[in-house]
Amino acid sequence: GGTLGCASVAVSPRVVPLGSAVTASCTIQRELCHGLEQGKVRISWMLDNKLVAGSQHQGPGGTEVSNLTLPRFNLTQARLFCCVEWNGTKQRVGVAEIRAGYPPAKPLNLSCVLNLSDYGLTCRWEQGTNSHLPTSVVLKCTGSGAQAVTGCTPRGGHSHCTVPRQLLQLYRQMEIWVSATNALGTAESERLCIDPMDVAKLDPPTLQSIQSIPFQTDCIALAWDVAWGTEHMELQCELRYRAPEDSAWALVTGIIGQAGSAQRCGFLFGTQYCFQMRCRRSSATALASWSEWSPVRNYTTHEKAPAG
Amino acid sequence: GGTLGCASVAVSPRVVPLGSAVTASCTIQRELCHGLEQGKVRISWMLDNKLVAGSQHQGPGGTEVSNLTLPRFNLTQARLFCCVEWNGTKQRVGVAEIRAGYPPAKPLNLSCVLNLSDYGLTCRWEQGTNSHLPTSVVLKCTGSGAQAVTGCTPRGGHSHCTVPRQLLQLYRQMEIWVSATNALGTAESERLCIDPMDVAKLDPPTLQSIQSIPFQTDCIALAWDVAWGTEHMELQCELRYRAPEDSAWALVTGIIGQAGSAQRCGFLFGTQYCFQMRCRRSSATALASWSEWSPVRNYTTHEKAPAG
């Protein structure tokens, strides 16, 4: 590094763990510095704009060499200038850039969601402490046996990105992890082993109609549509309902999504209830998340005819 | 035409003015139609899925020909199928696509605005009645004497687009117009003859400070900055102010933008006024539009000291 001609500055290493030592040397080849021909060459150093003292001695071939040790370099970034006295002024004649930081922190809490509108897999994670160094972060993925590929690269320091459909292997286990690399090392997150379909985010079903079943029963019939794009899935759904004065929801579980309709009894007569429904893929493992609850649908059950 | 083999359908013209006549002919070369070797060839027509009757006669070289005339074709798009009877079913053996519509309407109310951040010229116009036909619309522009070029092409049926800086001739008259072309003709808008700078959309100035002038005058001094990117322009500005109880704004015109400051008298003492300012290029023709009014700036004039 540094100018090869009049002065050449060498620093090693260029990137150091924060707080560790840095050594530098500056070699002045007098005959190559116009105007430095006469008088004694006095070398000094400036760390950005702060004077730092080095030791100077004669080097090979009539060169002058100054060595400098910075015991605990605790700036994340600085420019180390080699200077010489000239006409009573301090002349900066060479420079080296020094960076300091930490190896990348291990990315944590990796989680992914498959968006069913474009089948992109969006993954999020926590980056951990700032390493202060240029760090390249990529999301890696591999189908079993297949070669690991870069799924996506987060933009501008974000800690999420979306793997496009083309790189996914649907309906089969994939391994997904985050890899962060900088000059001081590499860190990898835990490996997520999932079938992208198991983390599909479903839109809620739509409650289409609710009717009292005739002849004075306390039963109602419900009909619903599953969300667009889930018609081919085996869905497990839940219904909840309550009358305004009820404090808690009544919950009906284990409803088969594809059925599209169901009956339920035990309702009070002439009472307004509000209903909501949600679904998730029944074949999915515990990972699968429920859809949001569907928009509320209100329905008032019919009046009971006066007896006899 | 349709299939060169067994059946060939000819329609002329392929694109017609809506409501005009369309004639078609279907030629069946029996020996090229596997399975049609025996029995009489009975040709029929289907317009999309509607049966239409044609007349059939023997054509040259043992072919069977059917002609069809649709007196008033008032669909904007249809597929005309030639069919033959075969094993008791109607077989579609050839097709021709017919489109109908109008020549493009003359684009109206063309106006353009120059965006000073990227010097793109955004032009808008009204497309006029839908021609129902694939119509290519382009914005043409030419510097005086220069060859006309395509300035930009509106996307997806929009009626605006932006001519990039590279195609503009600044500080000189340009001719700009819209040209719409489809199978039935071409229509051009009026030609706008403008110097792009004359339609520059200025950002408003920023009122920096307002102070009462001392020694009990009813005057105030105003200072402002012209918008970034307009420092090189001669600007003509207007100031308006009013006290909350005033119904109308007081307007001061003819302020020189570059001056950066002005004085104004006739204010009540100890009264809160709100001030706004706007500017436009003074050299611009009537076309030039004012900037928006600057954000409001409130100022309360000083109290008048009790006399004597």
Next chain:
Amino acid sequence: TELSGDQDFQLFLQRNLEFTRKIRGDVAALQRVVCDTLQLCKEDELLLVRQELDIAQAPLEQCHRRTFQAETCFSQIRAGLRIYGGSLATIQALLPGHAGLVETLQLDMANLSSNIQQQMEDLGLATVTYPPENQDPVPTFSSHFHHQVGGFFILANFQRFLETAYRALRHLTSL
């Protein structure tokens, strides 16, 4: 080999039954587009023209109940997915406005085929590894109408192929 007890195999079947239903849904969507835009909706109106066309068909006899043989049935499904994956290029040219749906279909078919291959390997069955790029020649047609009818029959044949493959996978759940 005793298959149905194997937990992984059942999970494979559940997943890829749903996957096949998804693919069938997408093929049906393309058939609706061909019907709506090209007015080609009923097979029995196009039998005469079909005789002039050379439309690829994928054999699946090893998947029929009478002659069912899991290993060869899987291989025939994969071979068929590859044939139809190639001929979808014909559909893409026909329906430029629906390139996205065709691309999704091709991706799903490639995934289904490699899911089956992975499962066959897990079961120790012999498998064929196809080169990634499909070199099969894209069929050419003597006229635009033939090209449209060709596209219609490719989708119709593929839908039937998928129904047979679906029944074979469902049959395996009960073995």
